[in-house]
Amino acid sequence: METLMVILVGILVSIGTYLILSKQLLRIVLGISIVGHAVNLLIITSGGLKTGSAPLLGEKAAGFTDAIPQALVLTAIVINFAVTAVVLVLCYRAYQSFGTDDMEQLRGDEHE
Template sequence: MESLIIILVGILTSVAIYLLLSKNLIRIILGTAILSHAVHLLILTMGGLKTGTVPLLGEEADSYIDALPQALILTAIVISFAVTAFILVLAYRVYQEHGTDRLDELRGSEDEQ
């Protein structure tokens, strides 16, 4: 199962890099969101996909699972959602000001500098 998720992480990372190399601002934002999801899956996989119960006092079980990777992923999801929302607002403001979201048009020409 872990090897399947690692292959999925590789596919998501390659799609994210393809989108990050684009000249469209919205595609770059989507690329960063997909890359953050790939990192979340990587952290979950590196933490180990084990079966067991939660480590609570008074429970007798043969195996326990570590809750730290899930807590880190939950925190990372909240942070990446906030950063993505902030970047989307910035992109909308840039589109309002300049009328385009293409990075080569936003850079301007050599004559303007």
């Protein structure tokens, strides 16, 4: 199962990198978000994909799952959502101000 997750992380990172290298601003934002999701999957996978009960006192179980990677990913999801929302608003304002979302046109001409 870990091998499948690592392959999925690799696919998501490659898709995110492709989108980040594009010229349109919205695709760059979506690429950053996809790379963020890939990192979340990598953290969960590095924490171990094992089955077990919750680490509660008083329970007698053979194995417990580690709650730290899950807490890190939950925090990262909230932060990723907030950053994506702010960047999408900035993209919208840039489109309203300049009338384009092409990075070459937003960068401007060096000779002007």
